[in-house]
Amino acid sequence: MSETRTRPRLEIETQLAPRLEPVPVVLEAPPSTGPGTLTLLGGGVAILVLGLAALGVGNFVAAQFERAAPLGWLTAAVAVAGFGLIAAAIRRELRGLLALRTVDRLRADLADPARARAAARMWVESLSEGATLLPALAAIQDRDATLALLRAGPIATLRARADALGRTAALQIFAVTAAIPWPAFDGLLVAWRGIRLVREVAELHGMRPGLLGTLGLLRRTALSAAGVVATDLAADTLARAALSNPLLQHVAGDVAGAGVAARRMVVLARATALACSPV
Amino acid sequence: MPFARPTIRIGVTGLARAGKTAMLTSMAANLLALGAGLPALPALSQRLQGRGIRVSVAPAGADPIPRFDYPAHLAALAADPPRWPARTDAVSLLALDVEIGRAGLAAALPPTAFRLELVDYPGEWLLDLPLLEQGFPTWSAAALARLQGLEIAAPFLGFVQGMPAQAAADETLAATGHALYRALLTRLRDECGLALLQPGRFLMPPPGPAPPWMAFFPLPGRSRLASLLADRYDRYRDSARRELRAPGFGRIDRLVVLADVLGALHAGPAAFADAAAALDAAARALRWSNVAVPAWLAQLVPALGGIRRVAFAAAKSDHVAERQRANLKSLVARLTQTQARGPTAAFALASVRCTEDIVWQLEGHPISAVRGRLIGADRLARSYPGEVPSDPPDAGFWTHPFLSLPDFEPLRLPLGGRGGVPHIRLDELLVFLLEDLLP
Numbered sequence: 001m002s003e004t005r006t007r008p009r010l011e012i013e014t015q016l017a018p019r020l021e022p023v024p025v026v027l028e029a030p031p032s033t034g035p036g037t038l039t040l041l042g043g044g045v046a047i048l049v050l051g052l053a054a055l056g057v058g059n060f061v062a063a064q065f066e067r068a069a070p071l072g073w074l075t076a077a078v079a080v081a082g083f084g085l086i087a088a089a090i091r092r093e094l095r096g097l098l099a100l101r102t103v104d105r106l107r108a109d110l111a112d113p114a115r116a117r118a119a120a121r122m123w124v125e126s127l128s129e130g131a132t133l134l135p136a137l138a139a140i141q142d143r144d145a146t147l148a149l150l151r152a153g154p155i156a157t158l159r160a161r162a163d164a165l166g167r168t169a170a171l172q173i174f175a176v177t178a179a180i181p182w183p184a185f186d187g188l189l190v191a192w193r194g195i196r197l198v199r200e201v202a203e204l205h206g207m208r209p210g211l212l213g214t215l216g217l218l219r220r221t222a223l224s225a226a227g228v229v230a231t232d233l234a235a236d237t238l239a240r241a242a243l244s245n246p247l248l249q250h251v252a253g254d255v256a257g258a259g260v261a262a263r264r265m266v267v268l269a270r271a272t273a274l275a276c277s278p279v
Numbered sequence: 280m281p282f283a284r285p286t287i288r289i290g291v292t293g294l295a296r297a298g299k300t301a302m303l304t305s306m307a308a309n310l311l312a313l314g315a316g317l318p319a320l321p322a323l324s325q326r327l328q329g330r331g332i333r334v335s336v337a338p339a340g341a342d343p344i345p346r347f348d349y350p351a352h353l354a355a356l357a358a359d360p361p362r363w364p365a366r367t368d369a370v371s372l373l374a375l376d377v378e379i380g381r382a383g384l385a386a387a388l389p390p391t392a393f394r395l396e397l398v399d400y401p402g403e404w405l406l407d408l409p410l411l412e413q414g415f416p417t418w419s420a421a422a423l424a425r426l427q428g429l430e431i432a433a434p435f436l437g438f439v440q441g442m443p444a445q446a447a448a449d450e451t452l453a454a455t456g457h458a459l460y461r462a463l464l465t466r467l468r469d470e471c472g473l474a475l476l477q478p479g480r481f482l483m484p485p486p487g488p489a490p491p492w493m494a495f496f497p498l499p500g501r502s503r504l505a506s507l508l509a510d511r512y513d514r515y516r517d518s519a520r521r522e523l524r525a526p527g528f529g530r531i532d533r534l535v536v537l538a539d540v541l542g543a544l545h546a547g548p549a550a551f552a553d554a555a556a557a558l559d560a561a562a563r564a565l566r567w568s569n570v571a572v573p574a575w576l577a578q579l580v581p582a583l584g585g586i587r588r589v590a591f592a593a594a595k596s597d598h599v600a601e602r603q604r605a606n607l608k609s610l611v612a613r614l615t616q617t618q619a620r621g622p623t624a625a626f627a628l629a630s631v632r633c634t635e636d637i638v639w640q641l642e643g644h645p646i647s648a649v650r651g652r653l654i655g656a657d658r659l660a661r662s663y664p665g666e667v668p669s670d671p672p673d674a675g676f677w678t679h680p681f682l683s684l685p686d687f688e689p690l691r692l693p694l695g696g697r698g699g700v701p702h703i704r705l706d707e708l709l710v711f712l713l714e715d716l717l718p
């Protein structure tokens with residue numbers, strides 16, 4: 001093998017580096033037991049509402065045609081435009097859900113030594129700066145090395161960007177809670193910003209989750225959060241660094257809990273990145 | 280009712296610096312973190328299939344064995360900058376209370392509860408087990424034969440060969456020979472990296488003042504001095520035999536034999552062969568531990584059967600990348616093939632992970648390597664110590680160097696230690712050791 005001929009060595013890198021952090025663990029999602037009651041109920045209601053509305057509109061268009069042809073065409077155009085938008089929304093939802101499935105498939109492929117290389121290649125190609133990595137990827141034969149390369153390259157970059165998004169969200173939360181005079185709104189604000197953050201990080205990973213997709217993503221994020229919370233300390237330092245602005249430090253004392261919420265944003269960004277990442 | 284629960288005693292043994300203290304600390308921290316609901320031991324969580332598990336440090340009972348200083352060792356690893364736990368020598372014990380819930384309809388029943396005792400047992404003492412079956416003349420001949428041709432053994436061998444055939448049973452001679460022999464063993468360990476050095480208690484004395492019968496050394500012939508030494512040797516064997524029945528070792532029913540295989544690869548062919556022989560001695564000794572009990576009876580009455588599960592593990596495998604860890608594991612498996620009665624398994628693990636895997640472009644080839652921060656440094660060091668063979672290495676292997684293992688700093692502990700200690704395959708080891716207790 002080529003490795004026997006390579007001389008062993010120890011080399012010190014040139015950049016300063018902090019203490020290494022363990023890679024957070026993602027818990028396996030419990031096997032799904034088919035659609036839940038609420039899903040069935042919601043689906044039924046949606047079909048009834050949309051289906052009956054479509055039938056009603058159809059009748060109405062037909063009636064309009066009987067009155068006058070131009071009136072009929074106009075009504076038909078309005079109906080098509082309206083339902084078209086609804087269809088587009090549904091399509092987007094489905095695509096968002098499908099993107100989540102793709103991550104699962106990619107994970108399974110990467111776990112399988114036989115398919116890992118091809119899967120890694122496909123994923124890297126789908127990334128915007130992936131091209132630079134392809135030659136190195138082509139040179140590697142075994143799966144562990146492939147994964148190590150992905151972790152050191154694109155995954156690390158994505159994680160750094162997710163961290164940056166988390167820091168921005170943390171800063172905003174912090175600043176806005178400091179400025180808003182009604183503490184009752186704090187919770188709402190944090191929840192809204194949290195959901196936006198989840199979607200931002202998902203977009204970073206090439207997904208545009210819709211409403212259902214976001215819900216699915218939140219469920220996964222909750223699973224991976226356990227792993228991230230375990231690496232709490234790192235999130236802590238990140239949040240503290242984000243809030244190290246002297247002005248913010250000055251108001252920090254006034255806003256009880258804002259520091260905690262800001263820290264949670266950083267954790268949330270990391271957890272989402274973990275949920276969206278194939279390795 | 281602390282004594283109502285059954286006690287499982289896991290012995291962790293290995294020569295000095297093999298990583299016993301690190302392993303006990305990591306096992307305890309990760310089990311406690313698992314009990315707190317954190318994903319510290321994924322393989323074990325998976326095995327539990329959603330059943331709840333609770334883990335707590337058991338209060339010190341009336342056991343005569345000293346406590347393992349878990350809080351201090353964990354604090355050292357968790358500190359920033361981290362330190363490795365201080366050197367420990369004597370036997371020590373750490374007890375954890377474990378409760379595993381039941382699933383489904385049985386969930387209403389009380390959980391399965393047991394006490395898990397982890398014992399830090401010096402491997403040097405296991406090396407004395409083969410002595411129990413050897414008389415003084417046989418042992419002397421074998422020990423001296425192993426020293427032949429070693430340059431640093433010259434002073435001691437000179438002393439033995441210069442001894443008159445009719446030497447009297449003189450205390451000064453005995454003390455001088457003993458001091459020379461002991462110094463030689465220490466140098467063989469520290470300078471040549473040898474492991475199979477007997478008697479083990481010369482290098483790792485039991486706590487307390489050394490009894491006078493410890494002062495012996497291998498000597499051939501039938502002089503009166505030799506018979507004095509033979510008497511002392513027999514006393515030594517009696518004491519070792521008694522210790523096997525004593526609480527420290529007597530009740531161990533699962534054993535982890537840790538070996539620094541990577542370190543031995545660096546130390547060269549002689550040291551490696553020696554380390555392999557030591558592992559083999561341990562493996563054979565474990566058969567010995569049950570010799571008084573027929574197999575069928577041991578199966579029926581486990582308490583009589585002595586050690587029931589043995590794991591042989593290469594420690595510190597975070598010094599090489601994943602692909603090499605697979606080789607390391609099969610190397611350990613090849614070195615410890617025994618006809619042990621109970622289940623045995625081989626592992627390549629790291630109790631306290633210090634590195635991450637990288638791909639390193641070297642001389643035009645991508646090489647699986649690792650990197651981590653050295654203790655006291657502020658930059659990452661990349662390390663590729665060499666290729667790990669998956670079979671016992673042949674002459675060709677030794678023509679390439681294998682680097683010594685750098686002193687890496689542990690990864691940051693999650694939640695300052697409450698989240699466990701980052702590790703490699705410690706969870707699989709625990710699943711193997713506790714297999715029969717898990718649902």
Ligand SMILES: Nc1nc2c(ncn2[C@@H]2O[C@H](COP(=O)(O)OP(=O)(O)O)[C@@H](O)[C@H]2O)c(=O)[nH]1
Pocket residue numbers: 293294295296297298299300301302363364365366367594595596597598628629630631632633686687
């Ligand atoms: N990289 C690495 N080094 C380890 C690990 N475990 C132990 N060591 C090293 O081995 C040394 C001895 O470990 P220790 O647990 O004190 O050995 P003991 O004498 O068998 O108790 C430590 O100081 C560390 O430098 C590990 O999992 N990974």
Ligand SMILES: [Mg+2]
Pocket residue numbers: 299300301366367368399
């Ligand atoms: Mg120790």
